[in-house]
Amino acid sequence: MAKPYVIGVDMGGTNTAFGIVDARGNVVASSSIKTAKHSKIEDYIDELYQAVYRLMEDNDAVGKVQGIGIGAPNGNYYTGRVEGAPNLPWPSPIPLAELVTNKFGIPCIITNDANAAGVGEMTYGAARGMKDFIMITLGTGVGSGIVVNGQMVYGHDGFAGELGHVIVKRSNGRQCGCGRTGCLETYCSATGVARTAREFLEIRKEDSLLRKMDIAAITSKDVFDAAIAGDQLAKEIFDYTGTILGEALADFMAFSSPEAFVIFGGLAKSGDLIMKPIKEAFRKNVLPIFRDGVKIVFSEMKEADAAILGASALGWEVKD
């Protein structure tokens, strides 16, 4: 019989958040540790084990955990390894699922952070009951989790769903961290919004609240605040961002014809500033048969719990 709890772990470059989750998707208790402070992966796993064990003891969950799910940058569902994640301090590949399974004595499944969010959205969020949807995460980068026929698409090697690295500008595109140019994430991530702001401020001549700031240090949050304060240039930066994303979603539609796109992550807080141009560009660019058949919505998951919940859902997949 399945045990009553799972553990969800959201492993980021700076912090690792984790929580005990029950079968209804309630985060019973949660905590976090620093990811980067250990130069050896074994020391990190030790600290994670102690912190999680303490949380289980405090919540009467020892021996009652079915599985551990981890969302990690570049986490590979099939191999259980983290491969080539630029923000983690340990040599690649990291056999994360194996290390955790052995240390905890509880089976562990990992995936990348965007897929974890997709699993969470399907299990607990805006995509409940949907068999075909695409999750787009707009954070420091652009990630995606694709669900087809009710199953997360991992691809033949576990690396499917890298829609942030679809090329949206073939010539003269922005340099991407992946080594190529013109990737979607160079335009539509939080970092991309800040880059657009710097470009616009250099090329355009209008006055803007953003000109009062240290231009090199502008963030997407600054652009958001300026837009909310009525700044025209800041609004146009969101138009530009949303338009590129809407054009890209129109192409993704031709691929798997999802019931919905679910937009998740920091930029999703921009509301209509980004949603309106996304929807306009989508409608203008999508194949006519798809024009009225799709929902584009924001995630319904509580920001603080989303990543833990998403990862935890993987914990239910482990076999007894």
Next chain:
Amino acid sequence: MAKPYVIGVDMGGTNTAFGIVDARGNVVASSSIKTAKHSKIEDYIDELYQAVYRLMEDNDAVGKVQGIGIGAPNGNYYTGRVEGAPNLPWPSPIPLAELVTNKFGIPCIITNDANAAGVGEMTYGAARGMKDFIMITLGTGVGSGIVVNGQMVYGHDGFAGELGHVIVKRSNGRQCGCGRTGCLETYCSATGVARTAREFLEIRKEDSLLRKMDIAAITSKDVFDAAIAGDQLAKEIFDYTGTILGEALADFMAFSSPEAFVIFGGLAKSGDLIMKPIKEAFRKNVLPIFRDGVKIVFSEMKEADAAILGASALGWEVKD
């Protein structure tokens, strides 16, 4: 118990080919009728019934057919209807699966022609044993059949896999039959190759065998013949076509990370003329993690049987 045969029907705008297929994928017998000669769909179904029945009688297959699979332009797997197919003479939507099921007394499943080819390739062709691959059909248009986790991707509405209508040129793209501009199929279909030839002949100044022809009537076959005869401009037309396709495949890779791309249809006969630039552009444009993990191959199905076999494979899906 399953019966020993299925019927595969390849419904084109001009001809409808059909065959009796056994469980090993042998086309036991085949024949065809004209599609367009009937102004009423009921008359077409009548003639198809008589022709198929005759073939069944001649091959001792009456009462031994498990199901009928039809590949039809814009055929929708879920609804069983053909919707808005520009090359068919009857009002849309056509409830094709229902008409055939009722007339034949044998369950019928339909899908679009490219998905049928994908099912065929998975069952009998180059993708046997693969759980994740993408079929690209290069004919009058560009079609696609996407398989994920061993299942054809139909999407939430049955219209998934329209990769011929991904936009590859955002500005100044060619007019597409779908009403938009810059679609992949305006460049990489047989028709697209002929359009490229006309553009190149107008813009470029070099001598070419193609200049001896009626430029308005040039076909992709003419370009192929010229390239084989050593014509430099004709070779560059294939380079241009293959490069655009390779760039597009690199983006598709980021979606579902397939084990293989299978290239099918008339242009696939161009061999290395098109395969070389496809592979070069793919390698140059794909996300580094995918660079060495994918096969790009031509279909292994016999051209004449391919469409019938592909459609027939659907016949095994019907329930008793």
